[in-house]
Amino acid sequence: MTDEPVFLPGAGGCGPPEAQHLALVVAGRKLLLGADGHFPRIADLPGHSGWVPLGTLDGVPAWGTAPPEGAEPAVDAWNGKNGRWTGWPVLAAELPTPLAALAGRAVQVITWRHSHRWCGACRAELADVPGESARRCPGCDLYVPMQLSPAVLVAVTRPGPAGLPDELLLVRHSYGPTELWALVAGFVEAGETLEAAVHREVAEEVGLALTEPAYFGSQPWAMSGPGVLLTGFTATAADPTAEPVVDGRELVQARWFPLDALPAELPPAYSISRWLIDSARAAVRR
Known part of the structure; x- marks a missing residue:
């Protein structure tokens, strides 16, 4: 059992x-939090409008909006309460996974x-489509859904020399x-x-061939960037004697x-990249 929302x-x-209802105010990559680390309520922010539905947290609807013209209002505008603007990396590290997922969606x-x-076709202002994460043009009827950007990352291992523990490939960008x-990570191409x-990302970035990748998990x-969905895999080097050669651009x-x-x-511990690394390390200790 868990008490997580x-x-x-x-x-x-x-x-x-x-x-x-919960209120998530987004300014760039920052969100407004209370001094206690909680999200405000709609009632706490009477000067805000343009609320967009995000989902529910333990059955309580959550809404998102941006400050007027993208500006960061003073935190004392939060109905006299103490608040703070928190960047996404810090927020994701501080909050439990469900709250971080809500903040990420916002x-x-x-x-x-x-x-x-x-x-993008006729330059008219787009309108929201009720009940969907999408917009539609009232002029030419162009339908614009919020698209995801799938990306992959892979924990590549090989047998260690002379019976020593397996080795993991790590890179610096x-x-x-x-x-x-x-x-190693990268975005998925259309039709791929x-x-x-x-296979392509590992070959391009470090010049290695792999066995067939095995699915590990995913994380928004x-x-x-908006809509990025990371999908993690594990794989082993097809040639256990091969050494990586960096591409010189990304790595x-x-x-x-x-x-x-x-x-x-x-x-960081809250990332699927770390989950993959920790899972590989734990397998050696068993």
Whole structure:
């Protein structure tokens, strides 16, 4: 049994916003939280409008909006209560998984609506489609759903030398948190399966061939952009003697590490990348 709240994403079916409903205000990649780490209620933010349905948390509807013109209002505008703007990486690390998932959906939905205000065909202003995460053009009837951006990441292992523990392939990127040792990852191309994307990304970035990837799990990942869905896999190197060769563009380093001697600079504990790494490490200890 668990006492964690249950978040169910959705785009409608809960009527208009009510005073006791949850309110998620998004400014860029930041959200407004109370000093106690809780989301405000609609009643706490009387000056806000344009609420968009996000789903329910333990049956309580949650709504998202953005400050006027994308500005960050003073936190003392929160009906006299203490509040703070919190960046997405910090928020995802602080909150339980269901609350982080709700916050991630708020970032994705509000950011997507901001970047999809106008019709790309006739330039008319788009309107929301009731009950859907979609917009429609009243001029030419163009239908614009909120699209997901699937990406893959893979924990690649190989047998260790002379009966030593297996080794895990870790890489360092030329962008983002460059100090971290992470997994090979990349976006899925149109017409490509998830498994084919794993093979292609590993071949392109480190020049290795793999056995058939095995599905591990998935995680929405607003940190990489609106609608990003990470799908994790495990695989082994087809040639256990092969060494990685970085592409020199996205990656600057790639190394095999013994699973019982991984570096300290790993992805954060709330990420599927870390879940994959910890799962591989746990398999060695059993």
